[in-house]
Amino acid sequence: MNAAVVHPIEPSLTSTPVRDGRRADRLFHGITAAAAWLVLLLLGATALAMAWGGRLAFKTFGLAFITASDWDVPAAKFGALVPIYGTLVTSAIALIIAVPVSIGIALFLTDIAPRWSRAPIALAIELLAAIPSIIYGMWGLFIFAPFMANHVEPWLSDHFGNKAIIGPLFTGPPIGIGMLTAGIVLGVMVIPFIAAVAREVFSAVPPALKESAVALGSTRWEILSRVTLPYTRSAIIGAIFLGLGRALGETMAVTFVLGNAHELSASLLMPSNSIAAAIANEFTEADTELYRSSLIALGFLLFVVTFIVLTIAKLLLMRINRQLGRTS
Amino acid sequence: MKKLMIALSFTAALAACGSNTKQGAPAGGAGVTGAGSTFVYPVLSAWAADYKTQGGANVNYQSIGSGGGIAQVKAGTVDFGATDQPLASDDLAKSNLAQFPIVIGGIVPVINVSGLQPGKLKLTGPLLADVFAGRVKKWNDPAITALNPGVSLPGTSIAVVHRSDASGTTFNFTHYLSQVSPTWKGGPGEGKSVNWPTGVGGKGNEGVAAYVKQIPNSIGYVEYAYVIQNHMPFASLQNSAGTFVTPSAASFSAAAENANWATAKDFNLVMTNAPGANAYPLTATTFILMPRQPKDKAKSDEALKFFRYALSKGQGQAQKLDYVPLPDALVKQIDDYITANVK
Numbered sequence: 001m002n003a004a005v006v007h008p009i010e011p012s013l014t015s016t017p018v019r020d021g022r023r024a025d026r027l028f029h030g031i032t033a034a035a036a037w038l039v040l041l042l043l044g045a046t047a048l049a050m051a052w053g054g055r056l057a058f059k060t061f062g063l064a065f066i067t068a069s070d071w072d073v074p075a076a077k078f079g080a081l082v083p084i085y086g087t088l089v090t091s092a093i094a095l096i097i098a099v100p101v102s103i104g105i106a107l108f109l110t111d112i113a114p115r116w117s118r119a120p121i122a123l124a125i126e127l128l129a130a131i132p133s134i135i136y137g138m139w140g141l142f143i144f145a146p147f148m149a150n151h152v153e154p155w156l157s158d159h160f161g162n163k164a165i166i167g168p169l170f171t172g173p174p175i176g177i178g179m180l181t182a183g184i185v186l187g188v189m190v191i192p193f194i195a196a197v198a199r200e201v202f203s204a205v206p207p208a209l210k211e212s213a214v215a216l217g218s219t220r221w222e223i224l225s226r227v228t229l230p231y232t233r234s235a236i237i238g239a240i241f242l243g244l245g246r247a248l249g250e251t252m253a254v255t256f257v258l259g260n261a262h263e264l265s266a267s268l269l270m271p272s273n274s275i276a277a278a279i280a281n282e283f284t285e286a287d288t289e290l291y292r293s294s295l296i297a298l299g300f301l302l303f304v305v306t307f308i309v310l311t312i313a314k315l316l317l318m319r320i321n322r323q324l325g326r327t328s
Numbered sequence: 329m330k331k332l333m334i335a336l337s338f339t340a341a342l343a344a345c346g347s348n349t350k351q352g353a354p355a356g357g358a359g360v361t362g363a364g365s366t367f368v369y370p371v372l373s374a375w376a377a378d379y380k381t382q383g384g385a386n387v388n389y390q391s392i393g394s395g396g397g398i399a400q401v402k403a404g405t406v407d408f409g410a411t412d413q414p415l416a417s418d419d420l421a422k423s424n425l426a427q428f429p430i431v432i433g434g435i436v437p438v439i440n441v442s443g444l445q446p447g448k449l450k451l452t453g454p455l456l457a458d459v460f461a462g463r464v465k466k467w468n469d470p471a472i473t474a475l476n477p478g479v480s481l482p483g484t485s486i487a488v489v490h491r492s493d494a495s496g497t498t499f500n501f502t503h504y505l506s507q508v509s510p511t512w513k514g515g516p517g518e519g520k521s522v523n524w525p526t527g528v529g530g531k532g533n534e535g536v537a538a539y540v541k542q543i544p545n546s547i548g549y550v551e552y553a554y555v556i557q558n559h560m561p562f563a564s565l566q567n568s569a570g571t572f573v574t575p576s577a578a579s580f581s582a583a584a585e586n587a588n589w590a591t592a593k594d595f596n597l598v599m600t601n602a603p604g605a606n607a608y609p610l611t612a613t614t615f616i617l618m619p620r621q622p623k624d625k626a627k628s629d630e631a632l633k634f635f636r637y638a639l640s641k642g643q644g645q646a647q648k649l650d651y652v653p654l655p656d657a658l659v660k661q662i663d664d665y666i667t668a669n670v671k
């Protein structure tokens with residue numbers, strides 16, 4: 001493909017160097033554009049292929065594939081509600097934990113920590129991002145889950161299990177495997193991603209802005225809330241998307257600690273399933289056409305869920321920007 | 329490190345290919361390939377290693393699960409498949425496959441209740457079904473304490489652990505529960521994976537074993553070799569004769585001897601709940617599937633040679649790995665069957 005594009009340029013190479021530069025520019029433009037479009041094409045092709053692979057499931061169950069909660073292999077009845085719910089709840093828990101912690105880490109590293117300690121801590125965080133997810137899964141199962149079962153979950157159900165509104169979230173036997181444990185493990189996993197980007201973004205805030213705020217007598221908190229965060233808002237939300245994307249699609253670590261049970265339960269202490277974990281667990285043994293199609297359809301739904309979540313976040317960001325634009 | 333390992337294994341594979349072609353295709357030079365049951369993987373891979381050192385062909389077995397094994401042998405991508413759930417004769421005839429048992433093992437209910445010694449807890453089949461159905465919820469439920477006088481049981485909830493992937497182990501387990509408990513038969517029923525009413529799911533035998541070890545007050549079911557390797561406490565089960573038996577090579581072979589193989593067409597027999605005073609009720613068999621008219625005759629012959637080796641000399645190796653050798657009469661029957669059916 002490249003050779004074909006390069007070929008017509010060659011004759012002009014010797015004659016007019018100026019036009020040659022322009023052509024090279026156009027060629028460069030073409031290559032970069034092709035690279036960008038290739039990503040879109042791949043994305044579209046993947047989504048299409050999964051929708052096509054899942055068409056039998058969608059045709060058989062219709063809308064009930066999304067709203068039904070039973071996943072009964074012998075009866076050939078498949079509903080994706082439990083994996084969708086489990087994916088969303090664990091990712092939400094992960095973000096609730098990871099966002100404040102990561103932003104705290106990033107701020108500490110850019111503004112508060114002594115200069116000599118910044119590089120080593122930043123490096124440590126980036127190394128955390130390189131740990132394979134199966135290691136997090138094993139840590140979650142062998143160390144964190146027993147800790148949750150013996151200490152955290154009994155305390156939670158004793159103190160919150162009988163409360164009016166949040167009570168149902170914290171009932172059930174403390175087995176240590178479930179949505180809360182999976183959400184926390186996911187939170188730990190996405191912290192390095194959000195923190196690393198947030199640190200880069202915060203250090204890009206022009207010092208003049210912060211210095212002016214200091215000159216006006218601002219406290220550290222005021223600099224943070226009125227200068228740093230508003231200045232970096234959209235980049236920070238981008239960082240959170242990155243973490244969210246990872247949390248939604250995480251497979252191995254979640255499989256270890258979520259329990260892989262197709263059961264719909266309000267309690268965060270109960271086992272559940274996620275889209276990625278269900279596919280990983282069941283795909284090799286899915287030996288009927290409909291079963292395999294349902295799992296591929298699940299993969300397509302993960303696409304759709306991620307797309308919807310990202311769209312909502314983008315719209316939210318646009319609205320915030322417009323409102324701020326009006327008030328200021 | 330991982331990359332290095334992959335690179336090394338690639339080089340090794342390339343080297344192996346190279347040497348094979350140079351030698352000018354010895355008998356079965358390309359090797360026999362098979363896929364299927366994870367239950368049989370430990371013993372099958374041990375056989376393959378021994379067989380090769382004794383000058384046999386290279387046997388490459390992928391433990392992708394029984395369902396995958398059936399699909400692959402039907403598609404003709406492997407020379408043999410292995411499954412823990414036998415296929416019915418009409419299904420075999422439709423795909424032109426032959427089927428015979430290769431080894432026997434046991435499935436064991438494992439428990440994690442502090443202070444409970446292996447085999448001390450007694451369970452009946454219907455009670456086991458009620459526990460896995462979530463109808464018996466506490467360890468000190470009257471149904472359990474009545475069977476186990478003198479055993480101190482906590483008042484905690486029972487955490488059920490089952491398989492998250494479809495599996496032949498689950499098929500044998502739920503097949504047994506369906507036989508002994510009418511409510512289970514009407515409820516989740518039997519299958520390689522069922523709609524579990526309660527509990528958490530672990531991937532593979534090792535996943536269930538890990539969950540049972542990590543979750544206090546849990547109960548699960550795993551293949552016998554995993555019980556031995558992980559020193560897991562297990563329950564003893566009441567068999568159809570009314571005796572409580574612990575899982576062991578002796579109780580598995582008691583079940584195998586009492587199973588009526590002679591009349592089972594294409595060996596389509598599930599051995600759970602076998603008769604006999606000492607028979608272990610959760611005894612399971614792995615079956616080999618092979619094309620009756622193979623495309624590659626040489627490879628098929630190599631595979632048969634390997635299985636004949638496994639059924640004779642290999643049975644000692646099976647015993648070492650806590651599987652049970654097939655009874656002599658059955659081996660004879662298989663030999664005749666192979667001769668008659670695989671051309």
